[in-house]
Amino acid sequence: xxxxxxxxxxxxxAIVQDAGSGRVLMLAYMNRTAWEKTLxxxxxxxxxxxxxxxWLKGEQSGHVQIIREIFLDCDRDTILLKVEQVGGAxxxxxxxxxxxxxxxxxxxxxxxxxxxxxEKVYRK
Amino acid sequence: xxxxxxxxxxxxxAIVQDAGSGRVLMLAYMNRTAWEKTLxxxxxxxxxxxxxxxWLKGEQSGHVQIIREIFLDCDRDTILLKVEQVGGAxxxxxxxxxxxxxxxxxxxxxxxxxxxxxEKVYRK
Numbered sequence: 001x002x003x004x005x006x007x008x009x010x011x012x013x014a015i016v017q018d019a020g021s022g023r024v025l026m027l028a029y030m031n032r033t034a035w036e037k038t039l040x041x042x043x044x045x046x047x048x049x050x051x052x053x054x055w056l057k058g059e060q061s062g063h064v065q066i067i068r069e070i071f072l073d074c075d076r077d078t079i080l081l082k083v084e085q086v087g088g089a090x091x092x093x094x095x096x097x098x099x100x101x102x103x104x105x106x107x108x109x110x111x112x113x114x115x116x117x118x119e120k121v122y123r124k
Numbered sequence: 125x126x127x128x129x130x131x132x133x134x135x136x137x138a139i140v141q142d143a144g145s146g147r148v149l150m151l152a153y154m155n156r157t158a159w160e161k162t163l164x165x166x167x168x169x170x171x172x173x174x175x176x177x178x179w180l181k182g183e184q185s186g187h188v189q190i191i192r193e194i195f196l197d198c199d200r201d202t203i204l205l206k207v208e209q210v211g212g213a214x215x216x217x218x219x220x221x222x223x224x225x226x227x228x229x230x231x232x233x234x235x236x237x238x239x240x241x242x243e244k245v246y247r248k
Contacts, residue, residue, distance in 0.1 A: 013137050015151060022147075069227075072227060101198075103125075
């Protein structure tokens with residue numbers, strides 16, 4: 001039993017959740033290759049839609065995501081990864097989660113603070 | 125500041141998380157109309173891709189999702205809703221979460237138990 005890659009042109013959303021805190025960290029997309037690499041290596045792999053290539057999350061920063069558990073939804077067209085986030089932050093901006101802005105009327109309020117400085121981690 | 129509906133043909137994934145337990149309940153899709161209805165009513169609305177219509181989650185079962193907080197990700201192309209799930213179960217199968225099957229090798233192991241009987245709730 002595996003995800004249904006006949007749907008969504010073979011590109012399924014994968015929700016990444018911190019196994020410890022329960023915080024939702026990010027959403028990315030998996031094709032069959034990313035799924036298989038994730039199972040084989042125990043590290044989250046995705047398909048980068050912007051770069052059109054297989055993407056080991058953390059390949060540049062070292063902040064990989066160690067797989068603890070994987071769940072499929074009732075339609076098998078969405079994947080939920082429970083992970084240990086190496087480095088403590090999933091977002092390339094340095095925040096723990098990509099969802100670090102809360103909707104407050106017409107504004108977005110930042111929540112939390114940076115765990116790392118992206119300029120140092122990505123050596124821009 | 126709102127989601128970037130110029131992306132993904134105006135249909136953005138929305139992750140629904142239980143505000144109390146932190147459990148990830150489901151993923152569905154929002155267009156601008158669903159987004160606006162959600163903000164106006166405080167209840168989660170989505171765009172049903174299978175039925176091609178606006179969908180108030182729980183419109184048939186009564187198991188609506190009361191919005192507690194909304195977050196946008198760093199790209200503003202994914203939405204995170206923290207909700208109170210009326211009825212205690214988000215999945216149409218009667219489970220608390222649509223992610224009630226854990227990947228275990230080649231198998232899917234059911235996790236948890238049904239909160240309601242779908243045959244009674246949906247009167248099929």
